[in-house]
Amino acid sequence: MMHPDLTALLITLKLAAITTLILLLIGTPLAWWLARSQWRFKFLIETVIALPLVLPPTVLGFYLLIMLGPNGPIGGLSEAMGGRPLAFSFTGLVIGSVFYSLPFVVQPLQNVFTAIGDNVMEQAATLRASPLDRFFNVMVPIARPGFLTAAVLGFAHTIGEFGVVLMIGGNIPGETKVVSIAIYDHVESLEYAQAHILSGGLLLLSFLMLMAVYGLNRRFSVLRS
Amino acid sequence: MSLQVRLNIPRKDFAINVSLTVTSGQITSVFGPSGCGKTSVMRAIAGLENSATGHIQMADEVWQNSDYFRPPHQRDIGYVFQDASLFPHLNVYENLQFGRRRQAKDKRRVSLEQAIELLALSPLLNRSVDKLSGGEKQRVAIARAVATSPSVLLFDEPLAAVDIQHKQEILRYIQSLHQELDIPMLYVSHAIEEVARLSDNLVLMEKGQQLASGKTVDLLSQLNLPFARYEEAASVIDTEVTGHEDDYGLSLLRFAEGHIRVTRGQLPLGHKVRLRIVARDVSLTLTKPQDSSILNIFPAVVESMVSDGTALKLVRLNAGGQIILSRVTAKSAEKLALKPGLHLYAQVKAVSPLI
Numbered sequence: 001m002m003h004p005d006l007t008a009l010l011i012t013l014k015l016a017a018i019t020t021l022i023l024l025l026i027g028t029p030l031a032w033w034l035a036r037s038q039w040r041f042k043f044l045i046e047t048v049i050a051l052p053l054v055l056p057p058t059v060l061g062f063y064l065l066i067m068l069g070p071n072g073p074i075g076g077l078s079e080a081m082g083g084r085p086l087a088f089s090f091t092g093l094v095i096g097s098v099f100y101s102l103p104f105v106v107q108p109l110q111n112v113f114t115a116i117g118d119n120v121m122e123q124a125a126t127l128r129a130s131p132l133d134r135f136f137n138v139m140v141p142i143a144r145p146g147f148l149t150a151a152v153l154g155f156a157h158t159i160g161e162f163g164v165v166l167m168i169g170g171n172i173p174g175e176t177k178v179v180s181i182a183i184y185d186h187v188e189s190l191e192y193a194q195a196h197i198l199s200g201g202l203l204l205l206s207f208l209m210l211m212a213v214y215g216l217n218r219r220f221s222v223l224r225s
Numbered sequence: 226m227s228l229q230v231r232l233n234i235p236r237k238d239f240a241i242n243v244s245l246t247v248t249s250g251q252i253t254s255v256f257g258p259s260g261c262g263k264t265s266v267m268r269a270i271a272g273l274e275n276s277a278t279g280h281i282q283m284a285d286e287v288w289q290n291s292d293y294f295r296p297p298h299q300r301d302i303g304y305v306f307q308d309a310s311l312f313p314h315l316n317v318y319e320n321l322q323f324g325r326r327r328q329a330k331d332k333r334r335v336s337l338e339q340a341i342e343l344l345a346l347s348p349l350l351n352r353s354v355d356k357l358s359g360g361e362k363q364r365v366a367i368a369r370a371v372a373t374s375p376s377v378l379l380f381d382e383p384l385a386a387v388d389i390q391h392k393q394e395i396l397r398y399i400q401s402l403h404q405e406l407d408i409p410m411l412y413v414s415h416a417i418e419e420v421a422r423l424s425d426n427l428v429l430m431e432k433g434q435q436l437a438s439g440k441t442v443d444l445l446s447q448l449n450l451p452f453a454r455y456e457e458a459a460s461v462i463d464t465e466v467t468g469h470e471d472d473y474g475l476s477l478l479r480f481a482e483g484h485i486r487v488t489r490g491q492l493p494l495g496h497k498v499r500l501r502i503v504a505r506d507v508s509l510t511l512t513k514p515q516d517s518s519i520l521n522i523f524p525a526v527v528e529s530m531v532s533d534g535t536a537l538k539l540v541r542l543n544a545g546g547q548i549i550l551s552r553v554t555a556k557s558a559e560k561l562a563l564k565p566g567l568h569l570y571a572q573v574k575a576v577s578p579l580i
Contacts, residue, residue: 119310122273125297126304127324127373133298141314 005198007174008182015090015178016158019097023105023154024147026098031109032135050103057100061167064096068168088170093178096164104153112146113139145217152213156206228377228409232279234265234433241265241433247377247409247426252399254412254420254441257430263413264307266430267381270411271304272297283376301332303370303378303408307385309362311354317365318350324373333374335406340372343405344398360391364398371402378402378410384419396422417452421445421461421501422579446541446548448531453539453550459503460550461579466496475520478578481545486520487576499579504539506575507551511561513570521573525549527565530558538563542571549573 002010034046052060068075068086074095075085086092116139124134140147162180169176171185179198186195227248234241241262247253255263269277272288272295281289288295303324311320325337341347344364349357357365363383370378380399384392396419403410403423414420420427420441427441429450437450445452446460467484468477469492476492477484478500485500492498514522525544533539538558540551549571553563561569 119306119308120312122271122297123304123306123310124312124323125273126271126300126302127369128298128327129323130296130298133327138312138314142312144314 004173004177005179005182005194008177008179009198009201011090011174011176012159012178012180015093015097016155018094019101019158020105020151020155022094022098023101024151027102027105027109027150027154031106032113034106034110035113049106052100053103057161057163058167060100061096061164064092064099064164065168068092068095087168088172088176090175093165093169093176096168097158097161100161100164101154101157104157105150108146108149108153109143112143112149116142148216149213152209156209159202159206226284226376226409228270228411229280229282230266230270232266232269232277232281234262234269234274234277236262236265236433239433243428243430243435245411245428245435245438247411249409250403250407251425252403252410252412252423253426253428254414254424255428255430256414256417256420259415261430262433263415263430264381267304267379267411267413270300270377270379271302272300298327301376303373303375305363305366305370305378305380305383307382309359309366309386311357311362311365311369313354315354316350317346317352317354317357320354320365321346321350321369321372324369328373335371335374337372340368343371343402344368358391359387360395363387363395367395367398367402371406371408375408378408380410380412380414382414383412384414384416392419399423417455417457421459422499443548446550448529448539448541453531454533457503458505458539458550458552459501460548462500462502462547462549464498464500466492466494466498468494481523481547483523483545485523485573485576487578489578492578501577501579502549502573503575503577504550504552506573507542507549508572508574509540509551509553509557509561509563510570510572514572517572519572519574521576523549523571523573525569525571527563527567527569529565530563544571 034042065087066072070076070079070085075087078084078086086095120138120142121134124138129137160180165176165178165181171177171181179202183195183198186198227246229246231244232241243266245253255266257263265274268274270281278291279289283301287293288300312323315323321337321340325333341350344367346364346368349361349365354362354365367383384395387395400423412423424441426439427444428438429436429444437444442461442463444450447453452458462480464478464480466476467479469475470477470486474488475486476489477486478498523544525542528541528543530538530540532555533552536555538553538555540553540563542549542551551571
């Protein structure tokens, strides 16, 4: 039987990895659209995406709980299709984390897409590259620092999640109990030694990840030229 | 092969209307002041201007008409932008390969080696593009476009971001492309020297409208077009080397019934040369001067003349079939009683071969 703290760490990392992957998949086209669209109400979408930056996580968690619960539209749909209700499940946590960390992925990508501009893409088009070809072989490599920043910020921010998880994940060991919750539990039961280990671990991990972003982005000078 | 273009592009302040043809082996220039819509025309030909309507056809391939729009990557063009727009994540060689690799094998007529040689890029191939000067970047961009073996080459103010010392060099490269490759070229610029030097045909644009089009040599010497009002108003003459005066370091070029002398002794016989004669370097006399230091003096007939401000007049002369322009003061014009049909002598003080 694995140590419960280790289980919590693995769940945290798995949650962050899956969330980051989903965010890159939906955040890239979304950021591309935001960077290129001339639609006059685009700012409304940008506002909605930025909401998790300012809302208390408990507010976001509360609404997600209602949406994902058996009586909510998403939870109800999941049940009607023979699935489990999504509240208090790992899937529910992933959905919540995607909303919670969305701006941390979309904004760096949108910035980098805007900064690169249309010129190189048009040039690629005149050099016979199809839209997908020029996106993957011109835009993505040039935007690499933006993708790196987006991935690391999305990952790190998901690891640091607490309020949303508390509201929609509950505290089920092996399923929804993540490190931040485990630390909270340890402190509640006055187990400071364990809280130290987990907190220190999380601190070190976050430091290393952010350092990697800033260190690597310094090396890619592509955007500054 | 020829590219036929008829376009209408709506813009906020005015609509652009042009129709032009670019023929194989020729450079056609689109000339006009900044903001007249030249660049939009080029972008529309490339398929980058969504609002453009009209008809674009390359040989028998329709690229665009009222119910068809071929996307840019399927149009067989080479486009050289104002700013070279090289791919920053690729080095020079990889940039050159980018378009070529995407071109169908059976359409590759220009080899990569040929493109590299024509623009003298061998020493730069492994360079990172941010280590290149403005002129070098533009040479890479030109070679990258040429290496795709395009059916037409589009140059959109390619010298705008190049410093003055390297402009001549790039122009020479473009001329050599013109001589070596049978690719029709469209050259957009607001610099009259570039246009006068490079182009066989000229389309003059103003506020989206086509003011005139025709042979460059003919248009530049027409008094009713804006060229005549330029400070640098000049006529351009295509000719060839017919002999030398070696003792004096002069070349003789065919001109009217005789020849015109230029101070370039090393030009090979038969070499085609384009000459530019600036109007203010041409003075007029009624009798043939016998003791002038000016070598190039030709009998000519006044064809027409216009006032250029109150003090100056621009005179269009026919010297044995060759048109030259002369700018004289209004006072001199009155003294010589200049009028169409008058026979006189044109003294050409300076001639610049455009090479």
